[in-house]
Amino acid sequence: MTDVPGTPGTADPGTTGAGGERRTSETLYYARRNPKLLIGASIVLLLLGIGLIGPLFIDHGPNQYIGPQSTPPSGEYWLGTTSFGQDVWAQFVHGLRSTFLTGTLGGGIAFLIGTTVGFVAGYKGGIVDEILNMLTNVVLVLPGMVVLIVAVAYLDVRGLVVQALFIGLTSWPWAARAVRSQTLSLASRDYVDLARLSGRRTWRIITSELAPNMSSYLVMSFILLFGGAVLIAAGLDFIGLGPAGGVSLGLMLESAVAWSALQLGLWWWFIPPGAGITLLVGSMYILNVGLDEVFNPKLREL
Amino acid sequence: TGESGAGGSGGYPRNETLYTTGTAWGPPTNWNPIMEGNYAVGTVGLVYEPLFLFDPEENDYTPWLAESDEWPDENTHVITLREGIEWTDGEPLVAEDVVTTLELGHFDIHYSNIWDFVESAEATGEREVTVTFSEPRPQEWMNWVANRAIVPEHLWADKDQAQVNDDPNADPVGTGPYVYENHADDRMVWRRNDDWWGTEALGLEMSATYIVDIVNASNEVTMNMLGNHEVDMSNNFLPGIDQVIERDETITSYYEEPPYMRSANTAWLIPNHEHEALGDPEFRRALAHAIDIDQIISGPYTNLVEAADPTGLLQPWDDYIDHELVAEEGFSYDADEAVRILEDAGYVDEDGDGYVETPDGEPLSLELAVPSGWTDWMEAANIIAGNAEEVGIDVTPAFPEQDLLIENFRRAEFDLMINNDRGLSNTPWTYYDFIFQLPIRDEQITANYARYENEEAWELTERLAATPTDDIEGAAEITSQIQEIFLADLPVIPLWYNGLWSQSSNRVWTNWPSEDPDTPDSYATMWNNLYQLGAIYTLAEIEPVE
């Protein structure tokens, strides 16, 4: 669950737009007119809002048995109840929250590693690049999910954070590659040399010269990593390697299946978590294309 | 393996084949009856057979390979084998076979411990075996007799330790009603042994030519297969099956209404007595009162199980329960009572965090462990934790890997857990052995995980073991004393009876056991030891649909 969908285009981020102010205003102009960006962002924000605020309005725990068993959606239980009488809506809302958390954490960790490796490899070059490249290739070739399964299987404690950490540790390589190639092209730009001539340290050059120039690219990479992390986490949850005792959309799906929701016709139990994940990740991807079109003058349409 | 018979091209004819599932947790890989827990389910029962069957309804032993037995004195058991039984390779069943089987126990195998009390086993005739005991323990001995499969001397006598433990025995030679036909990773196929001795001797004719036992898939897949009548009998716990049974005429279980299933074993809440508070009987009693079993039963189990008796004994052992005592001393869900007991014993919430502290004022928080992935138990643990919270006991559910949990509880590294290691058997001794066994070792491997030390209770248990199996009254007297101790101390807390999961499709095969007097009463469950408890009859009693 890594690359491809809406991978930031091949356009050179450094050349996008001429600069500063004008770029910001133009970006905003296009952003406001890009339906993909608008639709994607509003769905993501809506889901985020539900995940953030939703739990505040629900006074019972997501796993509490509070209502009648197996009731279809109604005014009282918006998404019905599970066969134990748990409120599916409450689970969904909490699940969204932790899905966002896994995505942010897992995607964030992968992003940190990936960008750091990419920046350092691309900027430093030489033997450092060789080694990091090798590392990247090694991790890239290792089938992430299988590594995760093997690793997570032997973990003593399975929490959300640990899960996210492991996902982060395995899903960074393509981001590192992408950032590296961007860095390579940016690092040959004269202002980078000029910054060195101005007595700047490497990390400052990376953070204040290179990174800001690839910000759109970085944002897009993060989004993809986020989506990937959510999907991987859902997969792990589904085969029972999810966080113990937690709530997440993947775990909801797992328990819906484990408790025969499909066979018993409790569609309101197994549709929402899957649809939630699909909607979230899908709109993230669409948002990404939108961003690409906004940041990348080649793709803009008047 | 794998020369296919009928399965070759056209497959096994549907109306001659019984499809079952729910018993095997992995691909069949060995047919070695000594490798308990590893052999393909059916190896013992369908291929290899025991000397006796235990009939839980009658609380009696049915001679099987044996024709009769006799106790000349309490230290001697003489077993006579039936005449005319042949191994599938044509050799006759002889007394030496039984002796060899017993003597395999000198190797490191799971029943090595019988040699703790068996002194010798000799063939005193061609079909007569005499077993002498160094210490009479008829209950325990009969447990062996009614469970363990006899292996042929002519094939097994020369095996060494490694072969006994490792040999997959891919070409099993037994005496039973079925023989090995075929297997794949997701199935085990048995073919009827048309020369089976039982047809003549017992008048039992196996109905299905083939039994295809499907390796357990996920609940959802199993449910689909059952719904499509691709399997005839499922021995899985299928949540929500009650709705299917209600809805679908052709899917039946033993009872037509809750609990639908008979009971197979008791799920116990096991506290670690080495833990300060859990070592305190009052605290355990409070805990027992705090648990709202009905919530578990109607929740994750959708009423497919029943609450356990306060003694924890299964229904077939009703004779051994002292009902008067239970009425007086038994416990039931009563949160207020729980709070009261806690208060009296000095467990109160002084620091106002909502949870009680120990009488010394130490904060008290407990972890309730159930194996990860056991979804029903996980839910139950959640409920118990919630119940405990209501009376002010801080219990957090934890879901470690099963193997980790096993290792931990053997070493007393746990607070609370749920366990059901022992189930239906020929004697309640197995239960009391499980609860009271002494001495406590560094590792408790098969019994007394709670580490409850009560010499008196253990002594009573030993006496129960020594009680002749037909002396039910004598045994009940002992169990009554044991129950007095049990109910006072509650070393472990009985929760509910796990079901003897069985749901059958009547589309191809019918006449499944049920409470209806017109149908058989045997067990329709093919788990490992249930053949020896009479499930084998079911295979003869089912009838093909026209």
Add this chain to the structure above:
Amino acid sequence: MLELSHVHKVYRVGAFGGGRLRAVRDVDLTVEPGQVVSLIGESGSGKSTIGKMVLGLTRADEGRILFEGRDVSRIRGFAARKEYYRHVQGVFQDPFSSFNPIFKADRVFEMIRSSYFPKVSDADWRERVLDAVGTVRLDPGNVLDKYPHQLSGGQLQRLLIARALLLDIRLLVADEIISMLDASTRIDVLNLLVDLKERGLGVLFVTHDLSLGNYVSDRTVILRKGAVAEMGPTRRVFENPLHPYSRHLLSCVPRMDRTWAEVDAERAAHPPPEIDLPTVAEGDFSAPLVEVEEGHFVGIDQG
């Protein structure tokens, strides 16, 4: 002041760094204070590489680069390097890529300040900046507080020179600083270099345009495939090119006074004298120079 002796630079090239490319081969050259030395050559002849090595942006593989007696390639550590940049600065080819497009152009001054003059007060600093901007003949009101895209190439290039002037520089490496500029603004920047020279700075002026090199420089070094083909006082090199390569190069320069045909005809009429060029054995990567007349050297013939 700046002295390169037997400097080599080998890049690893090819898809997997298998190949070797000798971008700079056995180069000797010196820059004196108050002198503009042009480094002329075709694309890929190693001009920028030399500039980068002098600026410590890439390391020489062999040889020594001495700046005021200290070996540049042996500078270790961040502080030492920073100190070096106090005296040696560079301006690059593309003025637009020398500015980070998302920041205002005068950020280049701020960077100098934060690295080298953290203690200077705001007012003081502003004074210095205005001074430097004035020196490069820019109107501060026009160029300060603007984004790079709001300024012309010439303005940007001059800002960069102003930036270098904020430090106490003694050597400026100017790598093709005019090639991206319009003809109308080029000359201003060139004139600026001349001003600097008059202030006693050494300038290493990298260019591929012979007429521009000729315009400002005192000495000229013609590079070919990383090695020096010809080196000497500018006037001599242009009026009397000795190396066949230099001659060829000069004959291809589009000139305003003569067409190519005329140049060819002239050359045919007065064929230049043959010169004995130094040769080296196959596999020997040295590139010896021969002094043909005083201060005028020719290098090896690379075919």
Add this chain to the structure above:
Amino acid sequence: MTLRVNDLKVHYRTLRGDVHALDGVDFELADGEIMGLAGESGCGKTTLGKSLIRLDGRMRHVGGTVELDGEELPIADDRAMVPFRYHRVSLIPQYAMSALNPTRKIGRMIDELLRSRGVRPRKVADELRRRLELVGLEPDVLGRYPIELSGGMKQRVVMVMSTLLDPSLLIADEATSALDVSTQRSVVESLVGFRDRGYVKSMIFVTHDISLVHQMADTVMVMYAGRIAEKASTRTIIEAPRHPYTRMLIGALPEVGTTTSDTRLEGIPGTPPGLLDPPVGCRFRARCPLASEECLRTPPLTEVAPGHRVACWKTGA
């Protein structure tokens, strides 16, 4: 008369309004004429070149006409232009280095292009080889991929390819800017050779480099901020320019041999106006040393001598 451009106006549509990249351009190009097109960056040279062959998505034809060999080019109509392209008007783009499909062998790409334009590759195969040889390329480049060629080789391949159908008009946009002087010379000489052999009738050669124009062009047109400043024969432009801008431009060019010690050249102060909202009147006004009241009105392009047209009030026709 090969090409006649009348009051051509082409704008770029942008967010902040139209960029008046070509704002009334008038000129003629005779048969066999090579016209150098010079001017500061951003004055509209590329725009002019593109307008004559293919307007891209953001360009809008606002007014004016283009006639080629007496036939009007429907430059605003992408479809209608197709028959003219390649056959009649062709182009050597600025980006010749990347103009070839990187994954096709060159010969094959040319074949496919020809076929798609209704020409049987067979018919021109010999001609193709001949021309390749003419520009100093072995015919076996046809069997190679673009990446296997150097920049100069690619440039020449594009040159041959673009002129294969003997167009009337060839637009060469900065065709040699990326090349080394020696390669530049041979490419430029080949271009002149193509004209001489009649492979192309006339040519517009866009460049920054006036000295290069001097080497090859018959006439030079100098543009300034979307307008024509001056057009005349090369010799006239170099030796007797009339427009102050041209004069200052020529004056800013150092010659081989000039050094600072001889003369100190001067550049042109100031920057050209933005074309988003160009000033009225003469656009060079702000930088012009001669500017006066008059210059507030737009100067017409007037013929001051035969073939020499200037747009300046001060040249007083």
Add this chain to the structure above:
Amino acid sequence: MWRYIGRKLGIYGITFVVAVTINWMIPRFMPGDPVRSMLSRASVSDPEALERMTAYYNEVFGLDTPLHQQYFAFWAGLFRGDLGVSVWLYPEPVVDIILRHVPFTLGLLLPAIILSWIIGNRLGAFAARSKVLDNTVLPIGYILTATPYMWLALLLAWALGVVGGFFPTAGGYSFALTPSWTWGFFTNLVSHWFLPFLSMFVVALGGWAIGMRNMIIYELEADYSNYLQALGAPRRLIRRYAFRNAMLPQITGLAVQLGTIIAGALLTEVVFNYPGLGTLILNSLNNNDFFLLQGIFLFVVVGVLIANFIIDIVYVLVDPRTRVRMTGGAS
């Protein structure tokens, strides 16, 4: 060329060593004891016997030697094609078990990958053709790639299997059959294969379509496209070039996506109880059979490495740029 292959092989070699090492390490440094768990199922009651049996199995599995010896023994075994004995399916050799399951997984993976790649690319190129198509194909593609594999699999199983009854929903072939070279068995095999295949295919399809669409848009903006347009070349030709060139990054994309698709296969197999490596992983996981788990892991890694290598070679063969760069052409 050979250099390049050598170098690639080097990288894969290192990856392999790393993978093997990780693989060897994880179970040994994580909690849980496989032998214990094996014995716990055998319910051996006598503590001394348990001790003896533990020692016995530790020896069988080679767990009684010092760690470094275990490590080297592991490698030695590897080269003999010996991945040890399964704990769960004791005493069957791990390799045998895996080899039995590999065909099923390959049978799912290969067609799913290849078909989705080919069709997805066509679809993506097709979508880039017009705005209407783009606005329909694109969102659908995104939704598809964002669908968790198992969810789609569940829905398909439910809709086409249980409710529709068109396809069986579990197993690799009917429980009534034994494998044989007959038409009946083959059709049965295919009918069991179809749903898992379909769900993987559909999810992967979306990804490729999107990738292609994005690539081709860039290609259509490339200089060579502009040049051809200026010369009046028809759109068909330009599209053809763009498509071909956009394919190349998609080939590398294939290598990058392999891990994801394999993950998808694992999840899909679990849903359909398909007897491939995915189900096997889950089972070995649930049974703490780390020898088996290690073996599968190695198999998957080796498979991925081989696939990557093939992709690398193919890439070199189809992209003249890399090929020329490698054989050291001019420029």
